[in-house]
Every structure is written in C-alpha cells, then in structure tokens.
Amino acid sequence: MRKVIYIPALILIVLPILSILYKIYFARLSFIPVSLDDIWNIEILISPKQESKYIQLNFPILKNSEDLEVIQSNFDNRSMNLDLERKSYGNLAKWEAENDEGETYDVLQQKPIIYNAKIKLLEIEYPVIEKDNSLNYSAKINKYLSLSQYTKEELLEANRLIKALSFDEKDKTDKSKDIYYFINEEILNTLKSLPLQESMLLSRGSNYNKSRIYTLLSRLAGVPTRTIMGLYLDPNQTEDVEDKFKIQYWNEVYLNNRWFPVLSTTEYFGTKPSNFISLYKNADRISSSFEDVNANFSYRIYAKQVQANSYNFKEYAKEVKESGSFINLISLYGLPINQQSLYRMILLLPLGGLMLSVFRNIIGIPTFGIFTPILLTLFFFESGLIFGLIFFTLIVAFGFFERYILDKLYLLAVPRMSIILTLTILSLVLFSTFTNNFQLLSGIGVNLFPIVITTVFIERFSVMLIEEGSLNTIIAVSGTLFVSIITFGLFLIPNLSIVFFTHPELLLLIVGLLLILGDYKGYRLSELIRFNDLVKV
C-alpha cells in the first residue's frame, strides 16, 4: 500500500479512537448515554365493590429495594385518608373512608383510587447457594419459621408430604431445592382457587397456592421462608390483554444469611429475572384479601415499558457540558432536540457509503446509481421495511409501465418521467389515507424524505431500463435491493446511531477506512465467478 494512503488513513483511524478513550478515561463520560430500556410505568387502580361498605382498604405499593428503584410515584387518593405503613418487607397503603375528624367519604366504583409509579428494574446477581446447616436465627428471621397461621389439618397434610420427600440427611439448601422440584413437578397448575389443604390433597394449585405450599413445607423443613407478592412485567405481553397485569406470587428462602428467590411456577431457583418485581415480601399477612372472591374491592394493574431504545440524553448533555474542554465543541448534544434526531439519522449515511464501497468494490454486486442503495436504505428506515418493500415493488412496476406502455405514446422524456413521479405521489397519498382509515400498516409516517428518494430512484430506474434492457435492470435492482436491505440490517444494530451521535469524530475513522478501500486494486469476489473458466484453462 502506498504511503500517501496509509499514513493519513492510519491517522484518521487512530484519532477518533484516541478521542473516545480520552472522553471515557479522562473526562469520565460514559461511552453512550444510559439506556432507559428497563424503565416501566406502573398504574394500579383500586375500586371498591358497589355493595360493600368498607371502612378501610389496604394495598401494597412499590418500595425501593434491591430489585427496583422507584423514580417517582403518586396517589390520587380521592380525598380519602391515606396512611402509609412502612415495613422492611414492603410498604402498605391504607385508605380509610373515615378521617381523623370523623368525616366519611363516598367512594364510588367508577372512581377508583389511582396509584402511579415510574420504576427502574435492577438486575441482581445472586451467588451460588452453598450448603447450609444453620440452626439458630435472629428473631427477625425466626418469625419466617412460624407455623401459627396454619390449621391443624393443613399441618397434618403438609407433614405427610414432607415425609414422602424423605430428606432427613440433607442440608437446608438441598431441602429447599427438593421442595422446589416437588412443587414444580408434582403440583399441577390450575386457575381455580382452592383451600390450601385441598390443594395439597389434590396436588393442584394456583400460582398463589403453590407459593403458599412452598412456604409451609419449607418452614416445616426448618428453612425461613416467605411468600412474595409481586408483578411479572412481561415486555412481550400482548395488546389484547390491554397491558393488564395480575399479581404473582413466589417465595424467598433464607439460606447462608441472605434471601434467595424461588419461583416454582416459572422455574427459577436461587435467581430470578429482573422483571419479576416484588410488591410485598410478607404476603401471608395481606394476601388473603387479594385472593378472596368476596373481597370488598377489585384491582387492575397496568404496566408499560417506557419506549424501548430511548436514552437519557438530557443527563448526558449535562455531563458533556460539565466536562468542559474540547468535547463540548464537537458534541451534538448541545443542539435543539429536533435537530438531534435528524443528525442521528444523517450520521449513519457515511456508514452506508462504507458498506456500499465494500459491496461494490470488494464483493462486486451491481447496483444502479452510486448512492441509490443508501437512499433506499433511508427510505426503508423512514417507512418501515414491509411498507418500504411494498412501495419499492410498486415503483418498479411503474418503471415497467413507463417503459412498455407510456413509451408507445411517444411522449417527451421529461413529461413522461414526471407522470411516473406524479403516480408515485398519488399512490403514496392513497397509501396514507388507506392506512389511516383501515389501520393496516400502522405507524407509517410519510414525510418529504422518502419522496425525494423515490424520485431519484425512478429516474435512475427508467433510464437504465431504456439503456440496458429489462434483464440487466432487474439484476441491478436486485443488487440494489440486496445492498440496501443488508445496510438496513446494519443500521438496526442497537445503539449504533447513538454511538455515532455521541462520537461524531468516528466519521474520520470512516474516511480512513474509505481511503484504504479506495486504494484496493485487488480482485472482486464476483470476479472469481466471472473468470472461473479462464482459471481452469
């Protein structure tokens, strides 16, 4: 390689890397802004039942703990008297219909009490559970061995089950695991709510009963155990349940001086996914009113993940500003928000150019126009791949229409192509009204950008159709489509646009790589096929 190429190329590649290292290690900035992926909005609505005349209503609310951080929360308490009971195992909100002055409030079914919270899920790393043979616990833990809440019949049935498990010789960790396996495998899931004793007898139980059985058996085996009341925030929860979430139950066992989760319904022992969040860690105290069909209230829980792939740009902008020095000069975080989103897209274009250079000069895929594939990628990006492909096919069809039907009318070239442009715009209009009315392809924003792109495309396409015939054009169209879909895939890599937006100096690195690519005089991969016959001779 020539010096005049590789020296500048090397500088251009190293410079941005140094700059990024400086930012991370000296200016103490993070590589990209913090992801907001695991932020959820939770809404709990509690409504009294019409016929009930209750005095007090309890509901557990979210509490800062090792598995979640409450960013903000508020109540709409409908003028009821609110009292918050804070315990280490959970916060319980108590609404009273009668306040201290003796006034009473009407609580209407159609006017539920609303609790809102924004929380951040925290990942907990659980250690491997070692063997545990501890005998004595502090009073605080000891109460999780208490059996006083169970009836004689329940205890009798539970002892029968324990005997069947026959684990006299085992340590507490193994016992916990055995009970977990037993409940997971032997107690069948049912949605029916059965009394605890019956559940054990019939070997079937709801998620609630299974965790209650676990607590009971585990306590009998001498392991401090509690029932956890919580939520499973499933990010893939389908639309048709309207983001409604039910209260879930699982357990925690106290082994080796810490609590470990046990999810016998969803099959986790000693660890749990971060989207199982606990509401109340001593559920036996309050759960009965939640599982009782005759309870005097009903609840609905809604949860929505804050839009995926969003980042805490505001915070980062502040950090950049505070770090001072040269970083401020080349940071795009100082721009107005609407311009920022434009730049996030624009900064990917050079990357598309790099891809295109690889595809054309190293691989040898024919495309038409030089930047048409990149423009097409942007079009897909703007309008979504499915819609983009449908629309692209339509444009290709228009191109053929122009070549084989309009051509027969002997029109001048420019008006003829303008007709195609007009038809394209017309179909775009039809598409968008269609989608608005029928919700077929939801969320397609048509703006000026794709129109400019399609215009360029149509011109290139119809010229090529005339100059080189259908076969070569179709090959080039496929090549163009292929390159743009691959580039589209590349653009979809999470955080890529954020990385470029945060470190625009990376563009220099692309120039460096392009210099090296531009100096490549070797063969293209396609030439292996093209000259295959010649090599064999």
Add this chain to the structure above:
Amino acid sequence: MFFQKLKDSGILGMNQRIGEFILPLNSRKLYPLVDDKSLTYEVSRKFNIPMPKTYFEIKEYGGIKDTEKKLKDIPNFVIKPSRGGMGNGILVINDTYKMGSEVYYKRGNNVKLRTQELHHHISGILSGLYSLNGNPDKVIFQEKLNLHSIFHGFVDSGIPDLRIILFKGIPVLSMLRFPTKDSGGRANLHQGAVGVGLDMLTGRANFLVHRNKMVQNYSEFTKDIKSFQIPGWNEILQLASKTYDMVKMGYLGVDIVLDPDRGPILLELNARPGLAIQLANRIGLGKILTSMQKDELEIDSYLDRVEYCFEYWKNYKTVI
C-alpha cells in the same frame, strides 16, 4: 489466498483496471474526445484516420422536423447519440421508402419505423436518455457501413467490429465481436454478442466467449471459426496504434470496422474498455500490462509500436 488463482493467471480485475491503468494513464481532460463521438470525428480528420462519414447532426428539438429534408438523398444511415455508451441508442436504417404520403424507415432487423417513431427516438437522444451522464445530447446521422464478405457465414444481421486494447499506443490484445440474435444485432458482449479472440501476430481466430462463458463454437456460425483469419492484419494494427497519436490515453479500447469498400475504419474509441477480452483470448491482461509498464515505454512512431507488439508476442511464452 482467496484470489491466488486469478492472480497466477495474470487476470486484470475491475479494481486494478481502474486504479492502476484508467485513472493514472487516461487524463481526465481527454475524456470528451473519446466520449463525444462528434468530437472524435473532428479530431480523426486532422490525423487522417478514416471514420464513418457524419452526414449531419441534430442539436436541438427544433431541428427534428428538418430530418426528412436532410435525409432526402440518403436511403441508409445510422443514428447515434453523440455521447452514448455501450451501443445504447444506436439505430441502423437499411432503407427508406415512401408509402402514400408517409415515409417509412426499415431497421437492420427489418422492423419498419414510421416518421413519428423515428422522431421520438431522436428526441429521446436529445433529452439525454442514452448519454453517459444523462445530460442532453446531440444526434449524429452517420454513414452506414457494410458487411465485409469475410464475415459471411458468421453474421445474420448487424456488423461485427474489432476491439483492440492499446497500452500507451501498443496493441496488446484484440478480439472480434460478432452480433447475434441474442444481442439484437449489436456488437456488444454484455448484450449477448460473441467475442472471438485474435492472435496478435497473425489475426487468426483462437477462442470464443459468449455471455462471459468460454464456448467452443457458436450455433449461429455456419462456417468454421477456427480457420478464420482477418485480412490486412498489419494495417489494422497500424490504424489502431495511430489513434494513440490522436488521443493520448495510456489505456484505450479501439473499435474498428472492416468496410468492403473503404477497408479498416475507426468506429469509436473507448476510455474504459471491458475485461471480457481476456476470456476471448484465454489470457490475463494484467500480467501483460504489468510487464509492459515495467519498461516505462513511450514509443513515438505508430510503426514502432506495432513492431514492439510483434516482438512481444514472438517472445511470449504461454505458461500452462
């Protein structure tokens, strides 16, 4: 390595062609002389290089209506875009005749065109449909050349042409391009014409290529191509080499047609000649060009350049 076999065969690839030969050897400012056929024609007359006669040109839409008047005494002709590429937009008219008040033009493939259709084609060229960069273009009305009798049995319609690659004016490789039914009568390899490599010492046919595949014979040939030899090979190489004096491009494709009456005639020049000539000759162009480049040649006389070519091929040892 991946490309070792290609490299060993000395094949010239697309990137090397551009990066090592076209960009450094073909000066940007000379491109119009090659890309614009009407300019090529002008220069060729200064250097006494025979080219098909240009009857007239149309530069504006207003000129279209005078076409018939100007074509009154010219029954056959070729319409070309001045800055077209790869044979696009070329229309060959074999005969003109009148039926009633309407004038009809018979194309090379026997399709009849009405005056209106001819005008449409001309206006398409003017608006730049066929021009290399899409800009508005001129239309050239050119003398139609005829098929030389030596090509009988190889060509159904259209006229074959001879492509010679020059390196700094020295003929390097050559091939004949036969129009076929597949190519629609056009002598262009990527449109389906058959390429026949020619021995550089004798002008004798050696190998065939069709659609990037090496073939033994071609079904439309009714005579044996193997015994085919171009007459007047020496003069043809000299004519080709002479064009280097006219356009000093170090890597140049010269297209020559053999006319039965006028002999070898320069058809056009090409600043970016294709790579299929390697398949037609079963020889890598890369190793030839590289070895010639080492000598840092600059030979002034075209006769010496052809002589250099003969010397080179006499000493050339085929490596198998």
